[in-house]
Amino acid sequence: EGAFKDYKGESSREYFSKSSVAANNKVARVNKVKIEGLKTNTEYVYRVGDGKTWSEIDTFKTSRPQGDVNMFLVGDTQAADTGVMESINQSLKADGREYSLGIQTGDLIENAGLYEDWMGGLNLFQAMNDIDMLHVIGNHELFGDSYGDLSEKLFALSNKKYYSVEYGNVYVATISYTDNKAEYDEAFKWLEEDAKKTDCQWKILAMHQPAYYTNPNGGNGYVHDNLPASAEKAGIDFVFSGHDHALSLIHI
Numbered sequence: 724e725g726a727f728k729d730y731k732g733e734s735s736r737e738y739f740s741k742s743s744v745a746a747n748n749k750v751a752r753v754n755k756v757k758i759e760g761l762k763t764n765t766e767y768v769y770r771v772g773d774g775k776t777w778s779e780i781d782t783f784k785t786s787r788p789q790g791d792v793n794m795f796l797v798g799d800t801q802a803a804d805t806g807v808m809e810s811i812n813q814s815l816k817a818d819g820r821e822y823s824l825g826i827q828t829g830d831l832i833e834n835a836g837l838y839e840d841w842m843g844g845l846n847l848f849q850a851m852n853d854i855d856m857l858h859v860i861g862n863h864e865l866f867g868d869s870y871g872d873l874s875e876k877l878f879a880l881s882n883k884k885y886y887s888v889e890y891g892n893v894y895v896a897t898i899s900y901t902d903n904k905a906e907y908d909e910a911f912k913w914l915e916e917d918a919k920k921t922d923c924q925w926k927i928l929a930m931h932q933p934a935y936y937t938n939p940n941g942g943n944g945y946v947h948d949n950l951p952a953s954a955e956k957a958g959i960d961f962v963f964s965g966h967d968h969a970l971s972l973i974h975i
Contacts, residue, residue, distance in 0.1 A: 727770070732756030735876065741836025741867040749838035753876045761785050784853040786823045792891040793820050798828035798931075798965030800844065801863055808847035815851070824890055825854050828965040829861020829900055829931030835874060836867020845877065857888065860899035861931040861965060871899065885910045887917050894923035896957075898930040900966075904945055911953035918957035926959045933964035935973045941966055 733755045740748045754771060761767065765785050771778040795815060802808060815822060825848075832840035848856055858878035860871050868874065875883040884906065887896040896918060898910045918926055934950040936943040943966070954962060 727768075730756050730758055737873060737876065739836055739838035739841070739873075741834055742838070747837070747839060751838065755876065755879055786853060786855070792824055792893050793822045794824040794826060794893075795822055796826050796828060796929075796963055797831075798859075799830040799861070799968055800847075801830050801833040802840075802843050808843055812847055812851065822851075822854050824893075825851065825856045826895065826897075826927075826929045826963060827856060827858045828929055828963055829859040830863040830965060831858070831861070833863055834866045835864050835871075841873075841877060855890070857895055857897060857929065859897045859929050859931055859965075862900045862902075865900065885913055887921075889921055889923055892924040894918065894921040894926045896926075896928050896959075898928065900931040902942070907945060907949065911949060914959075915953050915956045918959065925961075926957065928954060928957075928959045928962045930962070930964055932966050933971070934962065935971065936967050937969040937971050938967040943967075 735753050736750060737753050738748075738750055742748050763785055766782055767785070768780055768782050770780050797811060800807060800811070831844040834840055848854075858874075858880065860874045860878075860880075860883060864874040865871055871883045874880070880886060883899060884901075885896065885898045887894065889895075896914055898907075898914065901907060901910075914928065930946075930950075932941070932943045932946045934943070934947050934954075936947065950962075
């Protein structure tokens with residue numbers, strides 16, 4: 724026990740109360756801690772507790788590369804069905820690649836106010852303990868949680884509207900779903916300015932709504948009219964989106 728180093732985190736009690744079955748409404752404690760100074764490609768042992776009661780010991784490995792990055796995309800699962808999540812997990816393990824980064828493009832769950840939805844979604848990533856995940860808030864993350872506060876905490880987002888990271892030679896920016904045009908304008912302006920600061924070889928944008936869409940009823944018109952110009956100014960190489968529940972690859 725003397726080898727453990729203590730880090731003080733944050734803890735909050737969250738309520739999941741949107742089920743029509745009272746027994747399925749839950750209260751859960753959400754914990755968050757920020758740890759700095761970790762070494763690359765190193766396995767760490769940890770436990771979580773309040774100083775008296777402790778979780779079982781678990782491990783994670785830091786794997787942020789300096790060069791090429793293998794990543795995967797997942798989105799619009801909207802699933803409380805653990806079988807769907809397990810199928811995704813097994814597919815990733817079976818393809819022979821070693822992934823270090825995953826991007827979830829929104830609508831991981833059907834309703835943010837349902838505890839069982841979150842357990843189905845988050846258990847997928849629990850099984851991928853050594854893969855770093857970036858999350859985008861989709862419109863379904865706002866069902867039952869209109870301000871996205873639950874998603875911000877459960878996804879451990881630094882900013883629930885937009886944020887970016889540099890991962891190896893890849894810059895990834897994310898923009899969350901909104902039905903507010905002014906908020907999209909703010910996010911697109913942020914993207915133009917933020918992307919200029921990176922020296923990464925590749926620039927990626929992940930957001931929920933696509934600019935070029937297949938579903939005419941998806942409410943994507945404003946993104947279509949305004950995102951491409953900002954993405955061009957930002958020097959974005961790829962934009963990954965969900966929302967339409969269709970596979971579409973567009974090269975411009």
